[in-house]
Amino acid sequence: MKTSLSNEETLQAPISSGFGPQTTAQEVVGDLDLTGKIVIVTGGYSGIGLETSRVLAEAGATVIVPARTPEKARAAVANIPRLELEALDLMDPASIDGFAQRFLESGRPLHMLINSAGIMAAPLSRDARGYESQFATNHLGHFQLTARLWPALRQAGNARVVSVSSRAHRMGGVDFSDPNFEHREYDKWQAYAQSKSANVLFAVALDTKGRAHGVRAFSVHPGLIPSSDVGRFLTEEDVAPKPVLQNEQVKPAVEGKGEYLKSTSQGASTNVWCAVSPQLEGLGGVYCEDADIAEAVPADSLQGTGVRPWAINSEYAEQLWQLSEKLTGVKFDL
Known part of the structure; x- marks a missing residue:
């Protein structure tokens, strides 16, 4: 397990x-002035993504929110200052390239990229390339x-990339021999766990490669948030037993307890902390x-908190990087 690293890396x-x-996202930001900072938040028009967008914009940042259907997102973000809506479908490579090209043509640096969009426990479906939807999207x-967007991240000189993962990574790592469930029976939870482990591994590899260019990367477990739109595919059986609410309010999170439900604002706090906190200056590559x-924590840990060894293994991170280049046909200009 990777717990002790080189002098340039961060202890997990x-x-x-x-x-x-x-802690809420607003409390994390505090009195920080983000005027002049440019941020992209995928999934930034619902759930914790929306709260992340709102808090960063109200602190002075310009926030770009790419959405698969911008017209539907417009109402959600209507009252947020300095927010720009754009079109992006993460299942469509051409859409990704188009969005990125439009941003690069603006000539602006990118100080924070928060990859918050995602799907969870979706029934089996594939993109046009035949890739399993959760691995493809997440x-x-x-x-x-x-x-x-790498040129804009490098241009910023001191950028951060935040990958929103989940404690669900503890259910399993990346199956490098069959990541798209072509030769094994599809299991929606194994597919979700694989994609969330991939989010953590991506941050490990990206930070290793990016730190020399002023780009640091982090992965995040937001917490258990019952109002999150990411659970739209869940059935009653998936969520049973139902979460306990008190007078229709989320049961407050308690220090040291990883199983408690969080409000949306509490759920967005770690996204925002990783994106802006001065406490993380010079650090990166951690969950x-x-x-x-x-x-x-060990692979056999039964606790809800902590990161499992297969998600922070540097060799797996590099293996995933190579696989991702092969599957997407895209390489970073490092």
Whole structure:
């Protein structure tokens, strides 16, 4: 398990940030002035993505939100200042390239890229290339998007890329021999776990390759958020037993308890912390939760918190990078 790293890498261990499960995204930002910062938030028009967009924009940043159907997203973001809506479908390589090209043509640097969009436990479907939808949307689409936006990230001089993962990575890693379920029976939860492990591994590899260019990368478990749109495919059987609510309010998160439900604002806090916190200056390549770096735990750990060894293994991270280049046909201009 990768827990002790070179001097240039970050130890996968909490840094006592002073935050926790109850911390909100607004509390993380505090009085930071993000005027002049350019941010892209995929999935930034619903759930924790919307809250991430709102908090960063209200702190002064210009936020670009790419959406598969911008007209549907317009109402959700109508009252957020300095927010630009764009078109992007993460299952469509041409759409990814088109969005990235339009942004690059604007000549602007990209200070923060928050890859928050995703699907969970979806029934088996494939993109036009034949790739399984959760792996294609949650990982491959964001891999290609990040690669295409690389010139703008480098231009920023001090950029951060945040990959929104999940504690579901603990259910399994990437099957490098059959990532698209072509030779094994499809299991929606194994497919989701694979895509979320891929999000963590992508951050490990991207940080290793990007730090020399001023780009640092992080992965995030937001927490359990019952109002999140990512669960739109879930059945009653998937969510049973139902979460306990108190007077229709989310049961508050409690320090040290990784199983408690979070509000949307609490769920967005780690996204925002990884994107803007001065506490992370000079750090990267780590999996974070509850607005802190998470603990590395053994593969057989039964706790809900922490990151499993297969998700932070540098050899697996490089193997995934090579696989992703092969499947997308896209390479970073490093």
